[in-house]
Amino acid sequence: MSNSKIKKITSNQLFIPFIALVLLAVINLINDPGFFKVTLQTNNAGYPVLAGYLITILDYGSELGILAIGMTLVTAASGGQDISVGATIAIAGSAMLRVLCGGNSRPEEIATPIFVAFLVGCVVGMLCGAFNGMLVAVFKIQPMIATLILFTAGRSIAAWINNNELPIVPDPKFSYFGGFIPGIPIPTTVFIVAVCIVIIFLVLKFTNLGLYTQAVGINENSSRLNGINPTFIKFLAFVILGLCVAVAALIKVSRLSTINYSVIAKDIEMDAILAVALGGNALSGGKFNIWASILGAYVIQFLTTTLYKFNVQSDALAAYKAVVVILLVVFSAPKVREYMSKLALGLKKGKGQVA
Secondary structure, X not given: OOHHHHHHHHHOOOHHHHHHHHHHHHHHHHHOHHHHOOEEEEOOOOOEEEEOHHHHHHHHHHHHHHHHHHHHHHXXXXXXXXXXXXXXXXHHHHHHHHHHHOOOOOOOOOOOOHHHHHHHHHHHHHHHHHHHHHHHHHOOOOHHHHHXXXXXXXXXXXXXXXXXXXXXXXXXXXXXXXXXXXXXXXXXXXXXXXXXXXXXHHHHHHOOHHHHHHHHHHOHHHHHHOOOOHHHHHHHHHHHHHHHHHHHHHXXXXXXXXXXXXXXXXXXXXXXXXXXXXXXXXXXXXXXXXXXXXXXXXXXXXXXXXXXXXXXXXXXXXHHHHHHHHHHHXXXXXXXXXXXXXXXXXXXXXXXXXX
């Protein structure tokens, strides 16, 4: 392999998350050869579904991948991160349940169609994103400080929406979004994230959103001189993240057909930010690669599943994950990748001289 090809491969943003994915796969394969086994089992409803660790990674990694899409745009445009994602999921999810149950925590049937409730959740999620976007884009507040407001108050707002009750959706069809559609053994979340990926692909391909977002993140003043409105781009990025949050909220509340305000999506914003960082995207803003972020999201979920597989206690999970992710993020840094590329070239030259 030529030097240029080695440098091209190691400098690719997908290189580090891909290597991390391979390492996790090898570790699990050595520890348990049956880790990658996928079986066809019968769920509680009596339908055949696919089961196994890989299915779990695809299932729970999907909601994180959806959030990574919006978080990448926010990071690229504003040079900061939204730490209110988990709390906003609680708000949007609570709003969906309020509409579905009609104010009755134990209804015999849903009050409105599921699609209407989802639209309400989308509006609520986008309004929360708009609130954060306004603070960041208009009032020039640092993103982490601006989103700290909903991070702190969001779960209380979610509880207030349903009068601090835990409504239960009686319609079994609602559970399909976070589970399985009868007759289809693949988790519904896989199809949902696929739709989201197709949509963002089309948006980035046929609009200037990606170009404008990168321009604003790299140099806000220069982008303004070139006719781009940085305020609107930043605001739009937060609104898009709010929409992604609403989709994730649908999945979250659908899994149990109810909600626990203090636990739902707890710390998921940290995983979303780590997915963006692991994808090689600069957390200071500018150039981004959404596909690397999505791959990073699945790596994070792979890591989480692996730690559970090794019987790591849930309260210690964050510490183990932090150590591993710090190593991965360090290796994804441009300087480290440049050093690795030079090292690989040096080893190749050494072998050539010996031969």
